[in-house]
Amino acid sequence: MTVVTREEFTEQRCRASDLVSTARRFTQTHYRLVVECADFADGPVWIADGATSAAHWLADRTDHCANTLREWIRIGRSLRGLRATAEAFEKGDLSFSKVRALTRFATSDNEAELLELAANVAAADIGTALAAWSVRNEPDDVIEARQHRQRHFTTRTDPDGTVCGSFRLPPLEGGKLSTAVNTKLMRNTAKRQADGTWPTVAQQKADALVGAVESGGGFLYEVVIHVTGDGCRLDDGTPLTASTVGRLIPQAFIRALIHDSNRRPIDATNRRRHPTPRQKRLVKARDKTCVDCGRLDLLEYDHVPPHEITGQTHTTELQLRCSPCHARRHQQSLSSTTPA
Template sequence: MFDGADPSSLPDGVLEVRVLGYAAQITALTAEFLDLVAELDERESWRGPGIHSLAHWLSWKAGISQRTAHEQVRVAKSLRELPVVRQAFGEGRLTYSKVRALTRVATPMREQELVNLALSCTASQVEKAVRAMRQIDRGHGEDGELVAPTESWGRWKWNLDGSLSVSMTLSPLDGARFLAGAVRAEYERTRTAEDSDLPSVPRNTSGELETESGERDSEGKPTNRRDLWRQVPSNLAPAVVAMADMVHEGIAMPDLAPGAEILIHAGDGVEHAHLDDGPAVSEAELEEARCGAVTREALSARVPGGPGKLALLGLGRKRRTPNKALIRALFLRDRCCQTPGCERTRHLHAHHVVFWSAGGETELDNLILLCGSCHRALHRGEFSITGHGSQRFSFHGPGGSVIEVSPPTRALGEWLPDGRIAADATVPVGGGKLDLGYATEVIYAVWEWKERNASQVSAAA
């Protein structure tokens, strides 16, 4: 089956079997991968200089986008408490798309029925069923009666060590507003260069938000822009601080807003004038653009170290804080936090590689963009940065070893397909034809029966 034959030479039937076979093998390998991720999370052996989280480590070391990595870590941790889902996943019978959805509602008491349901569904049907279950579960007490909403309240106090403690209880609607704000703040705080400024949120014909499909294009980027919005962060503190920063900063027009202006690179160091991160423009187009009030030109000069380096602006020792022109050049050069694997694009700091207090100059050769978390880690000594002139920098661990910007991923040299995984393991039982409404009623009846029996056993004991 896995003989390396040219796909174009395979008959239709063989080609279909191999596609499904590989899908099953990928599913089983993904289950094994997430099992290892959960173990890595439990050991916390991923911790190191400048590493914010396990998702950050996966993004840096395994080449996975941070948003995908965050979801993988969540699923991996959930599977530790769901042995039935975990077994079906490892056997290739439940795809990652189905498992990701199930882990949002599954519990040890519920998982067997959910697995039976998912085996007879397509991934899209599982998403719909899970969404319906979450709506049913929300707002019900242990006896099945609706719980009256509580009034929102909160208190705060300064602790003896100088930290601030905040405690809040919010009504459902106020809580939803708070969490929605936290998600937006976390998205802004951790935005990377690949994320759009205004992700679109698709809606169906009924006006309801569509669920995350998990589908990705050939480059691994989400085809559903809603996939860019992460779930509510488990640690709310950074998001809340970012929300406070946003209130302080307001919604004023930033000094650097490349999405709201036409930015053209031109000059002696540029072979052809071109739009920022875009195509070349002709002389006629350049002259036309110069007539517009929203056009700005970035003049680049050739310097050692590669094309696109800007070596025009600098303040030397005259001024510690970079001016707007220097900040603009710095953002055009770096775009995001330069710590390997980070790539955050918001709340960035212009860091002096050679500290100002140690005689460092306010020049592009001595400035680099860092996010707040990486900047703090650097000053704590978790890593260091060395400038090599011509706007080239390297990152080093506490022992002086170079931190690779993008470590290569390596496939296992002796890997062979797992013969225990059936070629049609991922195909839904019955072809995916299922009455989801009836199925939901049945499994809820089973869960109620389980709860009644558990209560009777507990009372008898």
């Protein structure tokens, strides 16, 4: 951390405020951009010039990808029937990220409800929040048909020669893929690379994805589905329709996590040192991330207090910690008990 004087700190505080103001003005400019792109797409110029589409005409002249411009045109057209959303976007009160997600669901009938929902979640969580709203308010067949239509897989070559891609899958299939990769990751042993460094988690996941494909699916993994009073969801919170879960029953061995009225997983205990698969699922559902740093990967199950003291493995005495935090806690505990 850099030490600064009071005057320097005051100056940096002003810069931070200016940065927030600039971001707001950028949002307002983005509003005008998508609206004008939609207006242009409905006009005759790109047709007269013989362009494949309005997006391609704009891409050639603005140095943006046609897919990006196609999305701007879609959003601009959608805003014509969503007056309150358009006003919030125009004022800079609603970010482009939220507007992009909202315009896939919002109608004049549900706009007010969805705007309130968007105001109470972070931009990073808007997708999951809207998916949960959809499960509560739309018929299963409508949701599943939309998810089926929107599935895709694309790749491109980046300047460094690597292949970069994106995919969109229905939630259950996406959950299967994520679980398969994470299972493969946990079974692999990380090795020091040729340059002496250790691979990052993202690099290990890339290796795990390739390994899962090369193995032809010849290894077992478990997808946990949580069933609560307000619906079904995957372990990461992605909502599932009831009919999707229902179709799994004849094909799968079902593992149910039972939740109490406060949505807490019901306890389980034994006297073994290592937690059972059921106990792991309960603790994972309760803690979700490392209790110290919030990390989502390399998670382990830590006895608090230590198993040497209690002699039992109880879910109320287990905490989810990532490997570095787990090791650090035990090192601190060892240091505090070692005589000087």
